[in-house]
Amino acid sequence: MRPETSGRNRPACAPRLVGVPPADVTLPELALSTSVLDRRGDLRADPGLLPRLLADPATAVLRLVGDRVAVDEGREASTTAVLTAPEDADASRLALYLGEAGGRSYVGVVADDLTDAVADDPSWRTLRQVGADLDDLGASTFATTLALANWHRSHGHCPRCGSRTEPVLAGWIRRCPADGSEHYPRTDMAVIMAVVDADDRILLARGKGFRGNGMSVLAGFVEPGESLAAAVAREVAEEVGVRVTDVTYLGDQPWPFPSSLMLGFTARALGTDLRLQPDEIEAARWFSRDELTAALADGSVVVSGRISISRRIIEHWFGGPLDSPEIPLR
Numbered sequence: 001m002r003p004e005t006s007g008r009n010r011p012a013c014a015p016r017l018v019g020v021p022p023a024d025v026t027l028p029e030l031a032l033s034t035s036v037l038d039r040r041g042d043l044r045a046d047p048g049l050l051p052r053l054l055a056d057p058a059t060a061v062l063r064l065v066g067d068r069v070a071v072d073e074g075r076e077a078s079t080t081a082v083l084t085a086p087e088d089a090d091a092s093r094l095a096l097y098l099g100e101a102g103g104r105s106y107v108g109v110v111a112d113d114l115t116d117a118v119a120d121d122p123s124w125r126t127l128r129q130v131g132a133d134l135d136d137l138g139a140s141t142f143a144t145t146l147a148l149a150n151w152h153r154s155h156g157h158c159p160r161c162g163s164r165t166e167p168v169l170a171g172w173i174r175r176c177p178a179d180g181s182e183h184y185p186r187t188d189m190a191v192i193m194a195v196v197d198a199d200d201r202i203l204l205a206r207g208k209g210f211r212g213n214g215m216s217v218l219a220g221f222v223e224p225g226e227s228l229a230a231a232v233a234r235e236v237a238e239e240v241g242v243r244v245t246d247v248t249y250l251g252d253q254p255w256p257f258p259s260s261l262m263l264g265f266t267a268r269a270l271g272t273d274l275r276l277q278p279d280e281i282e283a284a285r286w287f288s289r290d291e292l293t294a295a296l297a298d299g300s301v302v303v304s305g306r307i308s309i310s311r312r313i314i315e316h317w318f319g320g321p322l323d324s325p326e327i328p329l330r
């Protein structure tokens with residue numbers, strides 16, 4: 001069967017958060033954030049589902065090898081993920097039921113046995129490389145397959161008894177054959193926030209391990225028992241010693257590197273004195289729009305690429321696109 005790409009059968013509409021916060025402060029069209037698959041959780045309990053789909057040439061398979069999938073970058077100014085019919089070898093690979101779109105069923109297959117075969121093939125790309133340009137169906141299938149595969153790869157044993165667990169529910173949980181316990185994929189919530197002072201300057205920081213002159217808004221993981229607003233306030237206080245108020249949601253983005261959900265906010269600083277946490281923050285400073293424009297122009301500051309909510313949050317404050325190269329910060 002001729003390989004097809006994700007540009008076909010794109011569903012017409014996708015869910016959107018509306019009402020709160022006001023639409024004019026949300027970040028529109030964040031990369032990786034448009035869910036176009038109907039996940040059909042009601043079908044997952046059928047143990048015959050994946051064998052049946054993998055025997056059906058109409059099924060669309062996204063093959064993940066390591067952290068890469070094959071993409072087609074030459075179609076109509078949009079990059080699409082290459083989806084193919086199932087092949088015989090898929091029956092012995094980890095398969096993940098992704099759902100339906102446009103009347104078609106989608107399955108992610110983890111094909112790490114092909115690592116050598118695709119090692120030098122430039123059409124196999126990582127989600128970080130192509131995520132900003134992928135169409136919605138490609139981004140949805142790639143992000144979901146990568147996040148689930150990352151979890152399966154690192155959670156192969158039962159946390160209760162140490163036995164090797166088995167994927168069930170079409171790849172959405174793992175079950176321990178020794179004690180019957182079930183284990184669910186984890187998603188690690190992280191808050192990422194613009195901190196803006198009374199003069200409408202934004203705080204950017206360089207974390208330990210950032211490359212070159214990379215700077216970003218602050219971010220950190222939500223801790224157990226903590227609300228999102230409390231996590232924003234704690235992270236800002238810990239990392240730069242600033243108290244904040246008026247924590248306002250901007251948007252969110254799956255970030256399967258390996259398993260995060262980035263929750264974007266803006267917050268108002270109650271002071272401007274900075275006290276940096278030496279283990280995490282190498283540098284931090286306040287920028288006016290003119291100062292940031294100048295720093296980006298002379299290369300003394302670089303921000304992360306278009307795929308990232310970090311850049312989108314900075315652009316939301318800035319009021320338009322930033323002129324900064326597409327290089328990863330870490």
Ligand SMILES: [Zn+2]
Pocket residue numbers: 158159160161162163176177178179180181
């Ligand atoms: Zn167990």
